[in-house]
Amino acid sequence: MKDLLKAAIESLRAKGAEYADARCVRSLSEVLVMKNGELETASVSESEGFGVRVLHSGAWGFSSSSITTPENVTAVAGQALEIARASARVGTQKVLLDGQDAVVDTYATPVEEDPFAVSLGDKLGILSASCAGMSKTPLVKIATASMMNFRTEKLFVSAEGSEIEQTITEAGGGIAATAMDGAERQTRSYPASFRGDYSTAGFEFTRGLDLAAHAEKTGREASELLRAEECPTRKTTVIIGGTQLALQVHESCGHPIELDRVFGTEASYAGTSFLTVDKLGDLKYGSDIVNIVADATSPGGLGTFGYDDEGVPAQCSEIVTEGMFTGYIMSRETAPRIGLRSNGTMRADGWNRIPLVRMTNINLLPGKGSLEDLIADTKEGIFIDSNKSWSIDQRRLNFQFGCEIAWEIKDGRLGRMYKNPVYTGITPEFWGACDAIAGPEEWHIWGIPSCGKGEPGQVAHVGHGVSPSRFRNVEVGVRR
């Protein structure tokens, strides 16, 4: 296939293309969902194909197909060229790419235990034990345990001479207990909501989650939530746990730093960004203790890889430095528009999608102390965790998050449990009110396998390293 793709690129260059690249991708995924001890989903999916991206007359064209015969590779390259020529019919803005060195290399996720070699029986045993543990609590009516495994094999070749082969392996899982009593319904999950936690790793990561060992507690908390008080509505100090803070970083930092979004390419879909280029180096995004990086090299991060889908090496870039907004995630096309070079964040969801600027691991760097220290240092407030709902405006300013659970903090101790906590804010005000971030001992990269962007829709697997953090004067609850 490599030779076919290289020949296609060569022929595009001969027809006047300024640039071309091609990717062949084979993906395999497995989804297992057990509900109340019965297997609801046992599904394996595979997909294979190739895509050709070409720049001609300063405009992009892309075509892709699942048929990998020599004739079809030639035909698809021709379609990409025809599409690029059509693109050039509208507008006068020409695409220019930054300079990058050609790379010939291979990369593979370090894996101890191949998730696709683990027997189905072994996997179902973990799920079954987890369901049984949650169901020990009588009011738990739905006990769900799930796991997903992914393997993506990618070949990238470019007109500049890059030839990169990568194998990315990802694994993880989670459990959720839903307790019901009359019309009241509450869900508690572990280790994170919406199917759990994921990593670029093998099945050793899933085993390490020890889902079954956490099942009883998860079920019990779901049941306790039924009787918990409604979270009060007030402005107060909030400590946000890791799983929720990961999504806070995702929505209020990760998406607004995508430079293609800043330039308006997502305007008609999920919106633009308040982090316009005039604010780079000039906006106080958060308090002095807030440091955020985009790091595609973090071991185990779900946004970790060797090279992005433009062949640029994975790297770590500063995004927020001592509270100042200092960087974007960028592509070879967008970076030169602000006088910079790509920082390797172009990622495509399969062979049939073009790469977009995507989050890698957007990490809030740790501060110091434990979560216990943080709570002990708080006279009054609320500890809140585990995402239930999310919404943010089209410039990523006004957000509202609903969570599974909260506890009152009084005189440095956790008190009563609250249900249905919701908090809201405006992004720079919120991060400006961050006055404590727990230390490395609490820091974990949460893997989110469901980040949506673009048309046609693409799903990216991204990571967010965070430790629990404290924010002052947060509006909790919904205004009546």
Next chain:
Amino acid sequence: MIGRDELTALLTDALANSPADETELVAYTHQTSLTRFANSVIHQNVREDDNYLIARVAVGKKVGVTSTNRADKEGLGKAIERATEMAKQSPEQHDFPGLPKAETAPAVSAHSAVTAAMTPAERADAVAKAADVAKAAGLTISGAYRVANISLAVVNSVGTRQHYDASDGFLSVFAMDDDGISGSATAYAVGVDDIDPAAVAAIAVDKCKAAANPVSIEPGPIDVVLEPRATSEIMEWLNFTAFGAKQVQEGQSFMTGRIGERVMGENVTIYDDGLDTTGIPIPFDYEGVPKKRVTIIENGIAKGPVHDSLTAAKDGVESTGHAGMASFRAGPGPSNLFIAGGDATSDDLVKSVKRGLLITRFHYINGLLDTRKALFTGMTRDGTFLIEDGKITTAVKNLRFTDSMLRAYSNVEAVSRDRETAGRNWGGIGSVTAPTMLIRDFKFTGSTEF
């Protein structure tokens, strides 16, 4: 794209060679092109040819599901083999009712030769026409023009045989001024010859111009006139959280335990009709069961959800033909949803408001806050306007709502006669057709800076 005869031969041959007790094969093949533009320039222009083949097999009551994009004998055979192995290693699904045997679904017209033949240059020219309209008004546009040709086939080992060809075009145009103020409009049709890019752009431009210089208003309960896209966006979330039988059976839906009760206003009727060509018809589901017309809410009374064969067996009823893809197991859901029209015009609704808001559409709705209460949140976008004494007086800055959709749709004061069809925001075949609706005391709980 793989042709109908070739696809039929592939599926029936694979079916005959399956080692499983029961086998269902679904083939979703498509050729999709999408031209995406921003700042009045095409920045993405893509095409894909792909197949999505799903094998669901049963060995006794043990079920396995695999999917592949290899539409050939070897690829599909391997998928069936793998599904069978998975089934053998799995525990029994006690509720599995067996695969459904279905009559051939009625043919519906959902395919256009004009759409199928549209070229990249024609899509680019359509974008240029829209850009010219915006340029004349001193604005730029962004958006997307998607054109898809689809074949869907379902066969199973108990005799079900279905096939359906469809095409559609979807144009979204988003006009923006130098301050980032926006207005938007969309068009969705089986035939792209029914889409007028200049006309779509003109609506977006008018909205954008009118949305300039927005003022802040205090959040709180306020009357709203929701344009069709705003209601469609809410209905998509109700599809996801409430209108399928799985959500009802698992206690997630607001209809759980409330079927037969009043849940919305008397002037709200919501139904799904797979054959109604006003929307985007699809005559059968992903189990090959022909779609029945299902009234979900009738004059405000909860009548019941849509079913697939599994949920129907649990409730002791017949499938309504609303199964989703077996590989996703999200449960059944509506695909061609309608909200019944009333007898007013959209202008009548605005004129009857003393003080309220005209909402073009919403952004980033989330309906998971409390699904039993249908408690939703979301932002307004692309044109939010203050109505005073029956007239639009100014644009307002965007607001966040947090409200129970049961409470809100119990306060519907009037419904327009005219309806508009929107494509499904979340992709896949299907649509939502909605009128303009006047709702009293819609609850806004926050605001933003623009």
